[in-house]
Amino acid sequence: MNLDVKRLFARSASGDPDLVQPPRPRSPRSAKRRLMFVTLAGLLALVGAVAAAYYFAMRPVTLRIAVGPANSEDVKVVQTLTQAFVPARGQIRLRPMQTDGAKASAQALAEGKADLAIIRGDLDVPKNAQAVATLRKNVAVLWVPPATKAKGNKAAPKITKIVQLAGRRIGVVGRTEANVNLLKLILQQYGVDPAKVEIVQFPAHEAAEAIRNQKADAYLAAGPVNSKITADAIAASIRDGGVPTFLAIDSARAIAQNHPFYEVSEIPAGAFGGSSARPEEEIKTISFSHHIVARKGLPEATVATFTRQLFAVRQTLKTDFPLAAQIETPDTDKDAVLPVHPGAAAYVDGEEKTFFERYGDFIWWGLMGLSAMGSAGAWFAGYLKKDERHNNSTLRERLLDMIATARRSDSTEELDQMQTEADDILRDTLRCFEHGTIEEGSLTAFNIALDQFHNAVADRKAVLMNMPQSLQRASAQFRAAGTL
Known part of the structure; x- marks a missing residue:
């Protein structure tokens, strides 16, 4: 709806030197534009947050693997896997940590210095070790x-x-x-x-x-x-x-x-x-x-991804590196001597979760949180504008009262004062509309009231101009006496 703001001001008495010049307000639709821009910014922020979460979730993770002693077959296997993981462009990278043997590797895992380790099953297995694969028998x-x-x-x-x-x-x-x-x-x-x-x-x-x-x-x-x-x-x-x-x-x-x-x-x-x-x-x-074992606290998704990559490269390496063919899946039975890591069990049992299965709940609750925050923000913004709306509503009531007063006025000076006051009310109303405090329907109702006020002022001024001065003074005195 197009509102002629100049027309609202032009209804003041012609030739009045004190006529308030109309301000140059922005388009009435600017509030909606701002809301649209804020909404778009929020959506872009949400997309950015999801993209960032996806990047951090899918970025390559480097795992430290303890293995030893030097020049052993275990070291050769780990070095081969480390090199094979790089061109495969998988999510997991390996960083070998050479130790004095399987016992030292187990100790490194127990102390948290390594994420993975190659250990012998007949040695003391750390309490925080869980099986990922059987390297060889x-x-x-x-x-x-x-x-x-x-x-x-x-x-x-x-x-x-x-x-x-x-x-x-x-x-x-x-x-x-x-x-x-x-x-x-x-x-x-x-x-x-x-x-x-x-x-x-x-x-x-x-x-x-x-x-x-x-x-x-x-x-x-x-x-x-x-x-x-x-x-x-x-x-x-x-x-x-x-x-x-x-x-x-x-x-x-x-x-x-x-x-x-x-x-x-x-x-x-x-x-x-x-x-x-x-x-x-x-x-x-x-x-x-x-065994290839992992720390108990290593994320399930990380171990599942490592296990998947391990058996994927095993198929490509076993021709040129026969030792890789001996790698087997771990025992996933609940009564297994060495408990399996949940991530490795998920891969072996075909229950590995996808990205959205792992993070779907976080995304859903994040959206719900953003929606709740938006609703709370809208309510708070409306609450802050409550006083401004009440004040504007009072001014509109004042404008309606001025219509009746203008029709009974016997003084052009009084009419001019009311017109100046109406201009102030108009300025306040337009500011409220720009701030989004009042809706377009309220502005339309105010426009109708302002038209009625200008009509009443113009009609009353026409009557007063055709009335003799003596009669005007007598009418004013009569009215003044009636108010005593």
């Missing part, structure tokens, strides 16, 4: 090198059973104390006092040479079935064409029942290759796992 291999041939006689193996290891020297491949503890556990299961056995450890890279030099009577190695270290150590045991004797751990089930982190396993015939199948037949043994 290791088997315990016990064997005895062939006896040295005596001149003219064919030597036979002196040791064929574990109980015969008492009083012997046993070599352990690898410097970790965990392998020594594993050997002691096996000996105790067969009633052999570890104190009556001489245990000698050899670094993995020196094991083959030590075996060739006959440093021990029997040997223990722990690693994957296809471990090159174990295969080389067994190959170094061959003497004068004789093949080593493998000692079966027939009590594997009893060991597994007493120590749940061990499992009953078998070494397939011919697992260690060579010119003759080694071993010649399947050997019963025990196994344990190396």
